[in-house]
Amino acid sequence: MSANPLTRYLSEFIGTCLLVLMGCGCAVFAGADVGFTGVALAFGTALLFLAYCLGPISGCHLNPAVTLCLAFSNKFPSSNVAGYIVAQCLGAILGGFVIYMIATGKSGFDIHQGFALNGFAEHSPKGYNMVSCLITEAVMTAVLLFVILSTTHKSFPAQFTGITVGLTLTAIHLVSIPVTNTSVNIARSLGVAVFHGGWAVEQLWLFAVAHLIAVVLAIVVHRCTCCQK
Numbered sequence: 435m436s437a438n439p440l441t442r443y444l445s446e447f448i449g450t451c452l453l454v455l456m457g458c459g460c461a462v463f464a465g466a467d468v469g470f471t472g473v474a475l476a477f478g479t480a481l482l483f484l485a486y487c488l489g490p491i492s493g494c495h496l497n498p499a500v501t502l503c504l505a506f507s508n509k510f511p512s513s514n515v516a517g518y519i520v521a522q523c524l525g526a527i528l529g530g531f532v533i534y535m536i537a538t539g540k541s542g543f544d545i546h547q548g549f550a551l552n553g554f555a556e557h558s559p560k561g562y563n564m565v566s567c568l569i570t571e572a573v574m575t576a577v578l579l580f581v582i583l584s585t586t587h588k589s590f591p592a593q594f595t596g597i598t599v600g601l602t603l604t605a606i607h608l609v610s611i612p613v614t615n616t617s618v619n620i621a622r623s624l625g626v627a628v629f630h631g632g633w634a635v636e637q638l639w640l641f642a643v644a645h646l647i648a649v650v651l652a653i654v655v656h657r658c659t660c661c662q663k
Contacts, residue, residue: 482600526625
């Protein structure tokens with residue numbers, strides 16, 4: 435990674451902005467045409483190319499849960515955690531802002547009719563309750579974090595990291611879009627929620643709690659499996 439912290443923060447800012455722009459942008463502008471599969475591929479392929487472009491600079495976390503998980507696993511310096519998370523959240527908001535500015539250029543656009551928002555209960559795409567959504571986000575985020583931790587092994591072929599993580603994110607979206615519209619990244623959720631306000635911001639707590647649970651789950655499972663090697 436780059437030795438300059440500011441360069442790493444800028445990388446996380448730009449990367450998270452592009453992840454939100456590509457993934458949420460696909461959902462907002464083309465979701466009706468490409469469906470869940472298309473949106474899942476948009477998120478997965480965006481993370482894939484960003485991993486190769488920005489990985490050598492910042493590690494391409496683009497997700498507060500990833501940063502916390504790596505820090506608690508002693509694979510990332512704790513002194514950079516706050517800077518990374520701030521950069522990720524600001525980048526996500528910029529991505530959401532770009533989507534909002536484009537979307538408002540179409541006559542009849544209504545942010546309340548769809549803005550790639552994450553929610554539960556009546557705001558779940560298929561009406562799943564709070565418990566189901568909490569479980570989904572915790573488990574799916576833990577899967578993503580476990581895979582990322584696994585790619586940090588010395589024996590893991592580094593050239594396949596982007597492909598592995600990108601395909602994992604795609605699979606996660608295919609499972610969880612109907613439940614929560616798939617967050618697995620509180621910065622991604624925040625990036626679009628701030629422009630909607632109301633329930634979209636009020637329900638962010640569930641995703642924050644789920645992702646913190648996921649950090650613990652991923653670390654525990656990873657350590658248990660590593661001990662068996």
